[in-house]
Amino acid sequence: MRKILVTLLFLLFGTSAYADCNIKSGSINILANDFPALRTFVETSKQCKGSADFKVTHSSEHNKIAVPALTANPSEFSARIAANSSIVPLMNQDLIRPLDDLVKKYGKGIQDSQLITIDGKVMAVAFMANTQHLYYREDVLKDMGIAVPKTYEEVVAASEKIRASGKMKYPYAAAYKAGWNLAEEFVNMFIGHGGEFFKAGSAQPNINNAKGVATLNMLKKLSELSNPDYLTHDSEAIKVEWESGNVALMTLWASRSGTLLDDEGDAKITAATKLTGPATVGGGNIPAATLWWDGFTLAKNRSDADAEATFRALAHAASNKKMVADAADQAVWLVEGFVPGPKSIGVIEAVKMGAKPYPMLPQMGLMHGALGSEIVEFLQGKESAEQALKDVEAAYISKAKEQGFL
Amino acid sequence: MPNKTFFWFFLPTGLAMILFIGLPIISTGIQSFYAQHDQVVKEVKKCDPFGCTVSIVVDNEETTKIRDAKPLGKFNGFGTYTDRNHLAVDEIKKFWNETKSFGAFVDQVTNLPFYKALIFTLTYCLFVTPNVLLLGFIIALSLNAVARKIRGPLIFGTILPMIVTPLVGSLVLFWMIDSQGIIGANIQNLMNDPYLSLKSSKTLTWITIIIYGIWHHSPFAFVVFYAALQTVPQEPIEAAIIDGASRFQRIKHIVLPHIYPVVTFVALISLMDNFRVFEPIIGFSAEGSAQSLSWLIYDNLVNEEVILFGSAAATSMMTIIGIAILLAPVLIRTWKEFKTAR
Numbered sequence: 001m002r003k004i005l006v007t008l009l010f011l012l013f014g015t016s017a018y019a020d021c022n023i024k025s026g027s028i029n030i031l032a033n034d035f036p037a038l039r040t041f042v043e044t045s046k047q048c049k050g051s052a053d054f055k056v057t058h059s060s061e062h063n064k065i066a067v068p069a070l071t072a073n074p075s076e077f078s079a080r081i082a083a084n085s086s087i088v089p090l091m092n093q094d095l096i097r098p099l100d101d102l103v104k105k106y107g108k109g110i111q112d113s114q115l116i117t118i119d120g121k122v123m124a125v126a127f128m129a130n131t132q133h134l135y136y137r138e139d140v141l142k143d144m145g146i147a148v149p150k151t152y153e154e155v156v157a158a159s160e161k162i163r164a165s166g167k168m169k170y171p172y173a174a175a176y177k178a179g180w181n182l183a184e185e186f187v188n189m190f191i192g193h194g195g196e197f198f199k200a201g202s203a204q205p206n207i208n209n210a211k212g213v214a215t216l217n218m219l220k221k222l223s224e225l226s227n228p229d230y231l232t233h234d235s236e237a238i239k240v241e242w243e244s245g246n247v248a249l250m251t252l253w254a255s256r257s258g259t260l261l262d263d264e265g266d267a268k269i270t271a272a273t274k275l276t277g278p279a280t281v282g283g284g285n286i287p288a289a290t291l292w293w294d295g296f297t298l299a300k301n302r303s304d305a306d307a308e309a310t311f312r313a314l315a316h317a318a319s320n321k322k323m324v325a326d327a328a329d330q331a332v333w334l335v336e337g338f339v340p341g342p343k344s345i346g347v348i349e350a351v352k353m354g355a356k357p358y359p360m361l362p363q364m365g366l367m368h369g370a371l372g373s374e375i376v377e378f379l380q381g382k383e384s385a386e387q388a389l390k391d392v393e394a395a396y397i398s399k400a401k402e403q404g405f406l
Numbered sequence: 407m408p409n410k411t412f413f414w415f416f417l418p419t420g421l422a423m424i425l426f427i428g429l430p431i432i433s434t435g436i437q438s439f440y441a442q443h444d445q446v447v448k449e450v451k452k453c454d455p456f457g458c459t460v461s462i463v464v465d466n467e468e469t470t471k472i473r474d475a476k477p478l479g480k481f482n483g484f485g486t487y488t489d490r491n492h493l494a495v496d497e498i499k500k501f502w503n504e505t506k507s508f509g510a511f512v513d514q515v516t517n518l519p520f521y522k523a524l525i526f527t528l529t530y531c532l533f534v535t536p537n538v539l540l541l542g543f544i545i546a547l548s549l550n551a552v553a554r555k556i557r558g559p560l561i562f563g564t565i566l567p568m569i570v571t572p573l574v575g576s577l578v579l580f581w582m583i584d585s586q587g588i589i590g591a592n593i594q595n596l597m598n599d600p601y602l603s604l605k606s607s608k609t610l611t612w613i614t615i616i617i618y619g620i621w622h623h624s625p626f627a628f629v630v631f632y633a634a635l636q637t638v639p640q641e642p643i644e645a646a647i648i649d650g651a652s653r654f655q656r657i658k659h660i661v662l663p664h665i666y667p668v669v670t671f672v673a674l675i676s677l678m679d680n681f682r683v684f685e686p687i688i689g690f691s692a693e694g695s696a697q698s699l700s701w702l703i704y705d706n707l708v709n710e711e712v713i714l715f716g717s718a719a720a721t722s723m724m725t726i727i728g729i730a731i732l733l734a735p736v737l738i739r740t741w742k743e744f745k746t747a748r
Contacts, residue, residue, distance in 0.1 A: 064708040084454065089712055092445075094466040118463060119450035126455050169600050178694030228603030229585050232691035291456050334455050357456045362447060362464050365712045373519070373705070376694040380608060383517070394497075395519065398490040402716050404442040404480065 021316050023050030026309025030296075031066060032081035034058040036258050037128055037331035038294065041081070044317035052309045062086075063180070070095040075299040078310040082297050084358045085365070087116070087124055092362050096123060096297040102311040109319025114334050116295055126295035127318045128331040130255050131355060132174075132188060133289060133346030134279055139272040140167065140248040148274075152189070152218055152281040152288060155249055159225040162248050172225040173238040174251040176379075181234050183371035184290075185251075189215040191356055192281040192288025203363045203405040205396050208389040214282055216378055216385040223379050231376065245269050251278075254346040258330045261343060275342070277349025289350055290358040293334070363405045370396040431726065438486060438719035440479035443472045479716070486720040493724075494518045520721070523697045524728075529612065530698065531680040531732070534619040538676050539669065541620060542627025547657070549628075550635045561632070568625035576689025579618055580605075611695040615686045622686075623679065627672045634665040674736055681729050699725045 028049060032038045042056050057077070059065060067089050069076040075095075082090060090096045098121040103110060107125070116124040134155070136148060144162060149155045155172065162171040175181040190197070195211040198204060223230050227241060235256055241247050243265040252260075260273055278289035296314045298307045317323060321337035328339060332347040340348055358364075370392045378388035400406045446468040452461050488495040494515075501514040515521050549560055567575065582589045583604040594602050604610045638661055646656050662669075684700035687693060693701065699721060706718035 067713060091466075092464045092712075094464075094470065113455050115453070116455075117451075117453045119448075119452075129455060177691065182694075227585060228601050229605040231694040232580075232605050293455050351456070357454060360452060360454075360461060362445065362462065369705075369712065373693065373697075377517075380606065380695070382608070387517075391517065394490050399712075399714060399717070401489065402441045402482075402486060402714055403712060404445040 021048040021050060021312050023048065023052045023309045023312055025052060026303075026305045027053035027055075027078065028306070028310045028313055029053075029055040029057075029077045030079045030081065030310070030314075031057050031059070031062055031069065031077040033062045033083075033294075034060050035253075035255050037255050037327065038081055040323065040327045040330055041127060041317050044320050044323045045313040048313050048316040049309075052313070054313070066090065067093060067095070070299050070301065073301040074303065075301040078299055078302045078306045079314060080297050080299065081294060082124060083130070083292050083294050084360050085292075085368070087295075087297060088360055088362060089365055090297060091118065091123065095300055097300045097307060098122060099125065099298060099311065102298075102308065102315075106308075106312050107315050107319070109321075109336065110315060111319075111334070111336050114295070114318065116293070124295040124297045125315070125318050126293040126334050128255070128294045128333050129347050129351075130253060130292040130294060130332070131278060131289050131347050131350045132184075132251050132253055133287075133350060134276050135242070135250045135252055135257075135260065136274055136276065137248040137269070137272050138274045139268075140171075143167075148276055149249065149279060151283075152192075152222070152279045155279055156218075156221050156225065159222075159249055163225065168246060168248055170225065170227040170241075170246060171248045172222055172250065173227065173230075173233070173241050173247040174222065175233060175235045175238055176219075176223055176226065176230040177234040177237070178231050178376050179372040180368065181372075182231070182375065182379075183368045185219060186215060186371050186375060187358070187368065188251075188278075188290055189218055189281060189288045191290060192279075192284050192286065194284055194286070197359060197364065197367055198361070203400055205367065205393040207367075208386065208393050212389045213385045216375060216388060218281055219375075220379055231379070242273070243269060254344070255331050257343045257346070261329070275345050277346060277353060278355065280353075285354070287350055287353045287355045289355050291347075291350060291355050292358055363400055363403075366399045366403060366405070367392075367396050370399065434719045434722050436478075437715055438723050439481060439483055439716075441482040441486060441716050443469070443476070443480050445469070446472070482716065486716045487724070490518065491717060492520050492720055494520065519697070519702065520724075523699050523702050526612065526696050527681060527683060527698045527700075527728075530616060530619060530683050531677060533616045534623060534680045535673065535676045537620045538623045538627050539673060541624045542672070543631050543669075545624065545628045546631035546635055547661075549632060564628055565625040567622050568629075572622060572685035573689050575622060576618055576686045579614070580690050583614060605690070605692075606695075608695040611690065611692050615683075615690060615692060615696055618686050618690075619680065619683065623676060627676065630668055630672050631665065634668040635661070638664050670736060670740060674733060677732050677736075678729055681732060682725070699728065 030042055032042060039058060046054050063086055066080055066086065070080060070090065071093065080090065100122050103115065103122055110125055114126045115122045116126055134149065140162060141148065144165060146158045146161060149158050159171040162168050174185055176185060190207065190211060193211040193214050195215065196206055199206045227233065235253055238250060238252060239256060239260060242250055242260060245266060257275060261270055278287035280286065281288040296318070298310055319335060324333040324335045324338040328341050329343050332340065332344040374391040374395050375388050377383040378385055397406060446465040447462045448465045449460055450463050452459055487493055490497050497518060498515060501511050505511040505514060516525055545564055549557060549564065552560065581587050584590050585594060585603050590604055593604065594600055604614055642660050643656055646660060682700045683698045684704065687696055687698060687701050703718045703721045706714040706721065
């Protein structure tokens with residue numbers, strides 16, 4: 001008995017000693033979005049916290065908290081897990097610090113491709129890639145003799161067929177919740193149509209054109225095939241719709257595939273849930289989707305000691321082969337040693353098809369915000385597509401003027 | 407109370423009010439006249455896992471220099487107040503000149519964010535306030551009439567909507583009216599329309615929020631009215647009964663005049679509260695269909711991380727002015743009565 005205990009203690013001690021990066025002091029406080037892959041990432045970094053303080057806030061409201069929290073001096077958080085869109089406001093306000101020295105000193109396992117460099121300075125370290133792509137119910141499509149859709153036009157046709165058969169009332173789902181989510185769908189579809197959000201070399205909007213109208217019309221067609229409450233549905237809500245078997249085709253984040261394909265819920269639906277690349281639209285050859293990276297940034301308004309401790313803990317996770325092997329299902333990791341599994345197919349297809357990254361422009365957040373509220377009335381059938389786009393541009397221009405971009 | 411005693415009595419409260427209400431309002435007012443400095447941007451090379459591009463970023467060194475010189479920002483005067491996202495003066499002039507009918511003009515104006523929000527806020531106030539007063543009064547009268555033994559539990563049950571946190575209350579209703587929730591699904595069955603949704607139709611969303619508002623605010627009116635009813639003298643009522651006055655006549659001629667000052671008070675408070683309607687919009691995820699002035703402020707402050715302090719400050723100031731205008735008639739009347747009473 002005693003022997004077993006000693007062995008167990010050794011094992012425990014052994015593992016913790018292995019994970020400990022020998023951080024002696026400092027305090028670590030991380031702000032992150034809330035989805036499984038990020039929880040895994042933060043947990044992994046916690047293993048190596050040593051004797052440093054370790055706190056984390058996972059919140060789907062992270063976008064609203066970040067700027068005020070990092071503006072304070074000292075900042076509430078020492079690190080913020082950001083993405084291509086959310087790093088921009090941090091850059092605009094000069095709230096994050098360059099990581100070159102820390103990468104040199106402690107970033108041994110981090111690959112060069114993970115480094116986000118802006119103007120030659122490393123501003124973030126990416127660890128996973130993400131995109132929105134199609135999910136489909138293999139059983140339903142097979143029963144109806146429908147091929148897996150490759151374009152949004154095919155998605156519409158397939159959904160109409162499923163609805164006509166009486167099998168499902170609302171066969172399509174996507175996160176169309178008014179605000180950020182809806183705007184994101186517009187961004188995807190507009191890029192799929194080959195649109196550019198701003199006139200070349202300026203912050204003047206450029207969406208009130210044929211491509212913008214085509215984008216809106218496609219969104220409307222899809223919304224009509226969705227649950228009538230679509231304007232209140234975010235990623236979590238459509239995931240629930242899918243798991244209750246109400247939906248046969250869906251556009252959703254790759255990072256959510258893990259929760260769809262886990263053991264919870266109806267085994268039949270889970271078994272029939274298949275992933276495929278993002279769809280194209282309007283005869284375009286690039287997908288109507290944007291590529292995203294998630295990475296960590298360090299707050300500027302925080303002591304160097306805290307930054308160092310935080311970097312070491314997070315770098316431990318961002319170069320952790322064991323984590324990417326254990327959690328291969330949760331995300332498309334950009335970390336060395338990741339072997340893509342069937343659940344990464346969406347992102348890999350998107351990259352192969354030449355999907356564009358989400359535009360990392362200082363004024364893009366204002367455009368995204370204007371889109372989220374001004375295109376709702378078009379989807380409700382209260383206003384024409386041209387009027388909606390005119391409203392978006394006007395709302396954007398007012399905000400951009402106040403913010404000094406125009 | 408002698409004026410001197412009153413002064414010392416009021417001083418702590420007065421100081422706290424100046425410190426925590428007065429000064430912030432003044433600071434908000436000053437903020438609303440400023441906009442951000444012109445952004446200095448530069449072209450740089452950006453590399454991420456998907457490749458490198460040449461793109462623009464804000465030049466932080468230059469920006470810091472400008473910001474240190476003028477920390478408040480660029481003076482904008484009433485620029486923020488008159489821009490399209492607020493009073494939209496230029497746009498309205500343009501619509502007036504361009505539109506052919508008055509209906510088309512109104513359509514155009516109500517499509518502007520500020521007026522859209524103002525109309526919802528006013529509609530909400532106009533429907534909720536009178537209904538809250540009426541419902542609160544009826545409940546108070548009915549409860550005043552039931553046997554004393556069961557009054558306690560009944561009163562507790564009646565004020566429950568006020569005890570429940572607004573967000574939780576609205577979320578519960580939000581789930582009930584989901585197209586698969588108990589109310590939503592039944593309405594679909596009743597109307598025989600599988601595409602009917604309380605959440606996607608603007609009118610139905612407005613009605614839902616207004617009903618929620620009445621449900622949530624009535625207990626407040628009830629509690630105050632119920633307390634006031636306890637002070638109604640019994641003698642005149644007994645005299646009226648002997649004179650053969652009906653129940654309705656008694657209420658109209660004795661009870662109502664007696665509790666009239668309390669009615670004014672409740673009306674004032676409700677109007678103020680309702681003008682700042684906010685929680686139900688978040689609880690019902692109704693941003694798409696219903697926006698209030700308070701929601702606009704919230705949106706400016708959290709919109710995509712880009713914080714529009716000037717816009718939020720301008721909307722705040724206009725909300726304060728709006729409340730002042732709404733309350734003016736009631737306040738003037740109270741003042742006049744106060745004068746005559748002297």
